[in-house]
Structures are given as structure tokens and as C-alpha cells.
Amino acid sequence: MDPSRAVDLTESVVAFCRFARAKGLPGGLHRSLAALRAVKAVGSNDRECLKFALRAALCSSKAEWDLFDELFQTFEEPSRRTSKSGSGKQNKTIKVSGQRDTPSQYLIGHHASETKPETEGKTVAGASARERLATVDFSQVPQNDLVRLEELSLRLLRQMSLRLSRRLKPGYRPGPTDLRRTIRKLLAHGGEPIVLAFRNKKPQKNRLLIFLDVSGSMNAYTIFLLKFAYALEKHFRQVHTFLFSTTVVEVSDALRARRLSGALEKLSQLAAGWSAGTKIGASLHELNRLHSRKLQAGNTIFMILSDGWDTGAPEMLARELKTIRHRVRKVIWLNPLLGLAAYEPVTRGMTAALPHIDVFAPAHNLESLLALERYL
Amino acid sequence: MDLKRDRDATSPGSAGRQPFQDVDALVQGFGRLNYVADRALATAVFLAVELRKPLLIEGHAGLGKTEVAKVLASLLETALLRLQCYEGLDVNSAVYEWNYQKQLLAIKIEEKSDLSVEEKERHIFSKEFLLERPLLQSILAETASPVLLIDEIDRADEAFEAFLLELLSDFQITIPEMGTIKASHIPYVILTSNGTRELSDALKRRCFYHWIDYPSLEKETKIVSTHLPSMEADLRSDVVRFVQAVRQLDLAKPPGVAETLDCGQAVMSLGKHRLDEEVVEVTLGCLAKSMEDGRKIKDAGIRALLGNPE
Numbered sequence: 266m267d268p269s270r271a272v273d274l275t276e277s278v279v280a281f282c283r284f285a286r287a288k289g290l291p292g293g294l295h296r297s298l299a300a301l302r303a304v305k306a307v308g309s310n311d312r313e314c315l316k317f318a319l320r321a322a323l324c325s326s327k328a329e330w331d332l333f334d335e336l337f338q339t340f341e342e343p344s345r346r347t348s349k350s351g352s353g354k355q356n357k358t359i360k361v362s363g364q365r366d367t368p369s370q371y372l373i374g375h376h377a378s379e380t381k382p383e384t385e386g387k388t389v390a391g392a393s394a395r396e397r398l399a400t401v402d403f404s405q406v407p408q409n410d411l412v413r414l415e416e417l418s419l420r421l422l423r424q425m426s427l428r429l430s431r432r433l434k435p436g437y438r439p440g441p442t443d444l445r446r447t448i449r450k451l452l453a454h455g456g457e458p459i460v461l462a463f464r465n466k467k468p469q470k471n472r473l474l475i476f477l478d479v480s481g482s483m484n485a486y487t488i489f490l491l492k493f494a495y496a497l498e499k500h501f502r503q504v505h506t507f508l509f510s511t512t513v514v515e516v517s518d519a520l521r522a523r524r525l526s527g528a529l530e531k532l533s534q535l536a537a538g539w540s541a542g543t544k545i546g547a548s549l550h551e552l553n554r555l556h557s558r559k560l561q562a563g564n565t566i567f568m569i570l571s572d573g574w575d576t577g578a579p580e581m582l583a584r585e586l587k588t589i590r591h592r593v594r595k596v597i598w599l600n601p602l603l604g605l606a607a608y609e610p611v612t613r614g615m616t617a618a619l620p621h622i623d624v625f626a627p628a629h630n631l632e633s634l635l636a637l638e639r640y641l
Numbered sequence: 642m643d644l645k646r647d648r649d650a651t652s653p654g655s656a657g658r659q660p661f662q663d664v665d666a667l668v669q670g671f672g673r674l675n676y677v678a679d680r681a682l683a684t685a686v687f688l689a690v691e692l693r694k695p696l697l698i699e700g701h702a703g704l705g706k707t708e709v710a711k712v713l714a715s716l717l718e719t720a721l722l723r724l725q726c727y728e729g730l731d732v733n734s735a736v737y738e739w740n741y742q743k744q745l746l747a748i749k750i751e752e753k754s755d756l757s758v759e760e761k762e763r764h765i766f767s768k769e770f771l772l773e774r775p776l777l778q779s780i781l782a783e784t785a786s787p788v789l790l791i792d793e794i795d796r797a798d799e800a801f802e803a804f805l806l807e808l809l810s811d812f813q814i815t816i817p818e819m820g821t822i823k824a825s826h827i828p829y830v831i832l833t834s835n836g837t838r839e840l841s842d843a844l845k846r847r848c849f850y851h852w853i854d855y856p857s858l859e860k861e862t863k864i865v866s867t868h869l870p871s872m873e874a875d876l877r878s879d880v881v882r883f884v885q886a887v888r889q890l891d892l893a894k895p896p897g898v899a900e901t902l903d904c905g906q907a908v909m910s911l912g913k914h915r916l917d918e919e920v921v922e923v924t925l926g927c928l929a930k931s932m933e934d935g936r937k938i939k940d941a942g943i944r945a946l947l948g949n950p951e
Contacts, residue, residue, distance in 0.1 A: 295846060299694075303849070306691040307664060307684060314664050317684035325845035327699065327836070330852045432729040432798065444741035456748050588893075 278304050278319070285323060285336050296323055417634055418496035436465025471564050471594065472503040476552065478571035480510040480543035486601040486629065487539075490570050493634060495520050495528050505559050508532075509548035510541040515556065543574055545614055546581030553588050565593040570628055572602045575614030583617040590621050597624040599637075604629035660690055660717055667716075676705070676712040677856075677864045685851040686713060695809055695830035697794075697845065700853030703897020706833040710790035713829065720787040722828070724775040726797035732804065736814060737777045740770045766818040779828040780814050786826040794844075795834040802841050809847055856898060858885055864898055869905050879916035879947070880905045886946040887928055890937055896928040903927040918943045 282297040303322040307314050316337055324330045435443055446462035454460070475494050479487050494506045498520040505517050514535055522528035553560075560567065567589055575582055590596050598618065602608045604627040610619060619625065627633040661667045664680060664687045671678040678686075686709065689696035698706045714721035724735055744765045751761050773781065779789040794802065808814065812824040832848060834840060856864060861881045865872065872880075884901045896904075904927040913920050921943045929935035938946070 299849075302692055303688050306688055311664075313680060314684055317664075317681040318688055320681070321685040321688055321696075321849040321851055324852075325697070325842075325848070325850045327852050330850070432731060432800070445739065448739075448741055448744065456752065458745070 274304065275301060281319065281337075281340055282323070284340055285333070288332075288336050288339075290323060290329055290332055290336060291325075292323060299323075413631060414492050414496040414634075415499065417631070418493070418499070421497070421637060432467050433464035434467045436463050438465050439463055440465045470503060471566050472505070472559075473497065474559060474565055474567050474593070475504065475506040476549075476567065476569040476571075477506065477508050478510065478543060478545070478569075479508045479539055480574070481540040482543065482572050482574045483601070484540055486570075486572075489630075490601075490628065491520075491529070491532070492525065493628075495525055505556075507552060507556070508535075509545070509552075510539070511544050511547070513548045513551040513555070542576050543571070544577040545571060545573075545575045545618075546577040546579070546583075546585055549582065549585035549589060553585055560589060560592040566595045566597065567593040568597045568599065570599045570601075572600055573598075573610065573612050573615035573618065575612070577614075579613045579617035582614050583621060586618050586621040590623075595623045596621060597626065597637075598622045599626055599628035599633075601627065601629040603627035604633055661687055663687070670716045671712055674712045674715060675867050676708060677860060677867055678709075679860065682709070682851055682853070685849050689831070689849050690717075690829055692849075693827055693829070695832055695848040696851060697832045697834065697840075697848035698851045698853060699834045699836050701855070701895065701897055702835055703899035704853045704855065705898060706853055707790065707792055710788055710831040710833075713831065714788040717785075717788065717829070719785045719829075720782065721790060722775045722779045722787050723790045723792060725792045726794050726801070728796055728798065730797045730801050734774055735776050735801070735804075736774050737816060738772045738774065739766070739818075740772050744770050768819075771816075771819075776808060777814055777822070780812060780822055780824040782824070782826050782828065784826075787828050789828040789830045791830065791832045793835060794832045795837045795840060799841060802844050806841075806843055806847065809844075855888055855895070858882070861885065861898065861901060865901060865905055868902055869909065872905055872909055873914060876908065876914055876916060877905065880908060883916055883921065883947055884928065886948070887938055890941055892929070892934045892937060894930045894934060896930075900928050900930075916947060918947070921947070 278301050279297060282292070282300055286292060299322040300319050303318040304315060307318045319337070320330065320333050324333050433441065435446060440463040443462040443464045447458055447460070450460045450462060451458045475497065477487075477490055477494060483490075494504075494516075497504045498506055498517060505515065506520055508514050508516050516532060516535065519531035519535065520528050522531060559565070586596065600608075600610070600615075603610070603625070610616065610625070626636065628637075661670065664683045667683040667687050668678055668680060671683065685696055685698075688694070690713075698709060700706055710723075711721055747765050747770070748761070751764070754761075756764070775789070779787050791805070794805075809830060812827050813821055815821045858881060861884070862877060865877050865881055869877070880901065884896055884904065888895045904924055907924040907927050908916060908920055911920065911923070922939075925935050925938065929938055
């Protein structure tokens with residue numbers, strides 16, 4: 266095998282890895298190395314095989330898998346246009362003598378002719394699956410109540426009731442005998458099992474899933490509740506936060522920034538449908554469909570923060586909320602409007618949702634959130 | 642970077658190391674064992690075998706994830722060791738455990754013997770008293786690399802996953818009483834997951850990844866004809882078309898290939914030659930796994946799903 270060819274192949278694989286990383290496929294050097302090894306192992310003659318090998322090495326979830334297909338296609342398109350050699354004998358071995366090949370050529374396995382190399386590379390359109398619908402400016406947010414919110418979050422999460430897991434750990438209350446420790450102890454009594462050691466169930470913490478409404482009607486509370494979510498995310502890994510209005514966006518990672526300002530800046534870049542309309546039912550459906558793994562049976566508390574003004578069908582809201590309730594331990598609905606003296610939950614959405622909620626509580630200020638301690 | 646040397650199976654010395662010539666050979670091998678594999682899956686398996694890196698297969702239930710490992714084991718003519726994960730799985734049931742009852746008896750029996758304490762200890766902590774669980778078995782394999790199937794890893798908890806990481810990178814296990822055991826034949830590892838929870842990045846980083854999706858119409862037809870060869874072509878196409886249509890509905894548990902085969906088997910044992918509304922209704926339980934799903938299928942109109950909307 267021609268050594269220059271191996272070098273070119275390496276180059277093109279590296280180029281693709283860099284391209285993929287820039288377009289949002291996670292992974293660092295180790296992934297690129299894995300990709301290189303994979304490509305070498307399958308041999309590079311067959312474009313399809315090469316794609317599969319790269320995909321197996323570079324992806325690690327369904328979402329990445331889908332993104333990869335999209336990226337691979339966009340990667341090949343500009344280079345199809347830019348490559349310039351004759352198209353005769355490229356099928357079996359794609360080594361073309363003469364000029365230097367564009368990096369992606371080896372990944373593609375065929376050479377088109379006409380165009381010039383100026384348009385190479387980065388002008389790829391439509392590779393981002395995330396559309397940026399609108400941005401918001403969070404820079405003027407006062408941060409004075411943040412400290413208290415963080416204190417509160419610490420207290421809340423400490424309170425979050427514990428569940429016993431099935432994994433056993435050494436314990437002192439009678440339970441299944443721990444023979445390993447019993448044997449160790451019997452040595453002290455000349456081989457008689459006088460002192461028995463036991464194994465007990467291990468307590469396990471609950472997880473929290475926050476589902477925050479950022480639609481227009483919630484504008485007055487959005488920032489405050491976001492700060493609440495930030496405070497919770499900051500200290501605990503077992504919290505997931507989703508924003509919704511007409512679509513659903515997970516923001517757990519954005520909220521895990523070191524400072525609130527950083528988190529808000531990241532958030533403002535996301536198209537979370539700020540101040541848009543509300544389709545609670547459709548959003549819950551989306552959550553059920555795409556993120557069901559985060560709704561772990563038995564140990565998840567689902568907390569929805571919304572005013573219940575819904576433009577979708579109330580039947581859908583009821584159905585989806587019911588599905589979620591089947592999955593999780595507890596459904597808590599925090600409604601900022603509940604703080605108003607005259608408020609009655611009579612909107613269509615709210616009425617439909619009420620039978621499927623375990624706790625219905627206000628969330629318009631710090632005091633109301635403090636009261637949450639009782640429910641977790 | 643001499644690719645040729647790595648790939649050339651016929652060169653002396655590498656024959657034992659190179660179980661498959663290339664991806665297509667693997668596709669054919671799987672085909673011989675009645676597993677219809679597409680090239681994407683075959684590439685992933687090929688890489689896992691070739692580069693000795695674990696392969697993580699994700700996908701919905703009933704699409705043949707577990708089967709991949711079984712077929713691979715019989716293709717390589719090697720042992721299959723299976724570890725079924727569940728919540729609360731711990732080292733005792735995954736790696737090894739001492740046979741405590743037997744140890745206690747041995748202590749009692751040896752009470753009167755004049756062996757020294759050290760000798761007694763060495764005896765009761767010898768291999769004779771060791772219960773080997775799948776992970777240890779995979780390390781201890783003596784003649785050839787076994788296939789280690791770690792099934793439904795998403796059911797085990799994070800703590801177990803962390804333990805697995807260590808094993809998958811070093812292929813060695815330490816037993817305090819006996820010392821460290823290192824694998825002489827590194828196993829081929831296949832992990833499967835139903836995606837009920839996100840696996841840790843560290844684990845995913847060590848694996849090749851493959852997502853098994855619902856099969857296309859042709860592929861599913863091929864699978865059904867492989868597994869139910871006595872089925873008539875008309876009926877087969879009816880069943881496959883119907884299942885594919887049902888998958889388009891928004892069901893809580895869309896039917897997998899296993900369900901298609903169940904349904905086909907059921908219809909055949911009823912002695913039917915075509916799939917009609919009546920037959921579907923009596924065999925609905927094969928496809929719909931909850932009352933809600935059954936109702937959804939009926940609401941969508943079985944006739945319409947069968948493709949004759951008159």
C-alpha cells in the first residue's frame with residue numbers, strides 16, 4: 266500500500282473529526298484516534314464502510330448518531346464540488362496521482378470534476394439542528410437574592426426524601442446475612458459464628474426534573490425561576506432542567522456555569538422559545554418522547570413551573586401528564602399565579618391537569634419556595 | 642502505518658488473530674447463522690473484534706441486540722458469557738464470591754487436622770471455594786477469547802458502571818485473598834442498552850457504538866423469511882406491512898422484530914393464509930403490549946393499516 270495514501274487518509278479523517286467537532290459532535294483527541302484506528306481496521310476502499318466505521322467510533326448516543334449522518338453528508342458536499350481530478354478509475358482504489366487531494370476525498374470515494382477549490386470547507390449551511398429563533402438579554406438581571414436562593418436549594422435538596430435502593434451495603438440491623446463479614450468475625454470466636462453481620466438496603470437520593478415555562482405569560486417570573494433552577498443545578502448533579510413554551514430545550518448544562526451571569530449568557534443563546542405561546546401538552550409529549558430516560562421510575566420528582574395558560578388541547582395535557590405521573594414518584598406543579606389572592610385554577614389547561622398532580626403550590630417569591638421543603 | 646500488514650489475513654503469524662477477512666465476510670457469516678445483519682452493524686462488530694474494543698449496542702426492545710453477541714460467539718466458535726444487569730447488581734454476583742457455606746464446613750472438618758493455620762487459610766481461600774461469576778469467568782478463559790455479553794447495562798447503577806470501566810480497560814480482577822488475575826485471552830465485549838438511562842461518558846468513550854433501528858420493509862421481510870421459512874410469501878408480506886404501518890402510530894411500545902415474528906407465528910398456527918381484520922384482532926396481543934396501544938391500533942383502523950381502506 267502506498268504510504269502517501271495512508272497519510273492522506275489520516276489527514277482526511279482528522280479533517281472530518283475537526284469538522285464534526287466544530288459542528289457540535291462531542292469528543293476530543295481520543296475520539297479522533299479511535300476513528301483513525303477504526304478506519305484503518307476496515308480498510309478504506311469502500312465509502313459506505315468507512316462511514317459506518319467512523320460512525321461507530323465517533324458517536325455514543327442516538328442523537329449523535331443522527332447528527333453524524335447529517336454532518337457526513339454536509340462534509341462530502343462541498344468537497345464534491347471542490348475536487349477536481351478525473352473521474353475514471355476511482356472505484357477500487359481512490360489514489361489519484363498528481364495533485365494533492367482535498368482532505369475529504371478519501372471519505373467520499375469519488376471525484377467530481379468541474380468546480381474550483383475556493384469554496385472549500387466551512388461554508389456549510391444547515392448543519393445546525395438547533396434553530397435560533399429568538400434571543401433574550403439577561404445582562405441586566407439583579408443578583409441580590411441569589412445567595413438566599415442557593416441556601417434554599419441546599420436545604421431543599423437535603424430534604425428531598427430518600428428512597429431505599431436494592432443494592433445492599435453492610436449494616437447493623439438484622440437483614441440478609443453478610444457471610445463475608447460473618448466469617449471474618451467468627452475468627453475471633455475460634456470459628457463459631459456467634460456474631461452475625463448483616464446487609465441492609467442503601468438509601469438513595471431522589472432526582473429532580475424541573476420543567477420551566479418561559480412563555481410570554483410567565484415573563485414576570487421567568488428570571489426569578491431561572492435563578493431558582495440555577496441554584497438547584499449548581500449544587501446537585503441529580504437535577505435536570507428543561508425550558509418549554511412551544512418547544513422543549515434542555516438547559517441543565519447551560520445552567521451549570523460557574524456564575525449566574527455566565528449561565529444566563531449561555532441561556533440567551535439558546536432558542537428556547539422565549540416569550541412565545543404555550544403548548545404544555547405538546548411540550549410534555551416531547552419530553553416523554555425524547556427524554557424519558559431522565560424520568561426514572563421511582564426516584565424522580567417532576568416539578569413543573571407554569572401558570573397553566575395553555576393554547577393546546579387540554580386532553581393532550583392531561584394524557585401526557587398522566588404518562589409522566591406513571592413514570593415518576595411525584596408530580597409537583599408550582600404556579601406563580603397561585604400567589605394572587607383571587608386566583609382560581611379554572612383555566613382549561615389547569616383544570617385538565619389538576620387530577621394528575623400530587624402537589625399544587627405557589628411559586629411567586631422566595632417565601633413560597635421556602636414552603637416547598639414540606640413537599641419534597 | 643502499514644495498513645496492508647494489518648489487514649492481510651494470509652500473512653504468516655496473523656492467522657489466529659484475524660477471525661474475519663472483512664466486513665462482508667462478517668455479513669455473510671451472520672447470514673449463515675440466520676441473523677440478517679446490515680453492513681453498518683457488521684462494520685461495528687468487525688471493528689470491535691479487530692480492535693478488541695467493547696461494542697455498545699443501543700436500541701429499542703426486541704430488535705436483536707442480545708442476539709448479536711450469541712451469533713458472534715457461535716461464529717467465532719467460542720464461549721458466550723452473559724451477565725444480565727439489574728438494579729442492585731453488585732460485585733458478588735457479577736465477579737466472584739467465596740463459597741462461604743463450604744468454607745465454614747471446611748473449617749469445621751479441618752479443626753482436628755494438624756495442618757498449620759496458614760495452610761488451612763490457603764486451603765479455604767483456594768480456587769476450590771471460589772464461585773466464578775461471568776466477569777471473572779471471562780478473564781479466566783484458558784483456550785480462546787470468549788464473548789462477554791453485558792446485557793441491559795442501563796439497568797445496573799452508576800456504581801457498577803464505574804467498576805466495569807476498570808475491568809474494560811485493564812481486563813484484570815483483583816481478589817484480595819488470591820491476588821490479581823490478568824486475562825490471558827482478552828474477551829470480546831458486547832454491551833447492550835435499552836436507553837432507559839444515560840450511560841456515563843467515560844464508559845461510552847471506551848466503546849464503539851451502534852444504534853439498532855427498526856428495520857426497513859425489505860430487511861424485515863428478509864428476517865421473517867429467515868426465521869419462519871415455512872410462511873407463505875403473501876402472508877409474510879401482509880404481516881410485515883401491517884407491523885410497519887403499526888410502527889408509524891404513536892404507540893407507547895412500538896412492536897419490535899420479535900413481535901413481528903410472534904405475530905407471524907400466531908397467524909400461521911391459526912392456519913390462515915392472508916391477514917385480515919378478524920385475524921389481526923385475535924392476534925393483537927402479539928403486537929400491542931398495553932391496552933392503550935391496542936386501542937390506538939383499533940382507532941387507527943385495522944383495515945387502513947392493512948392497506949386496503951375500502
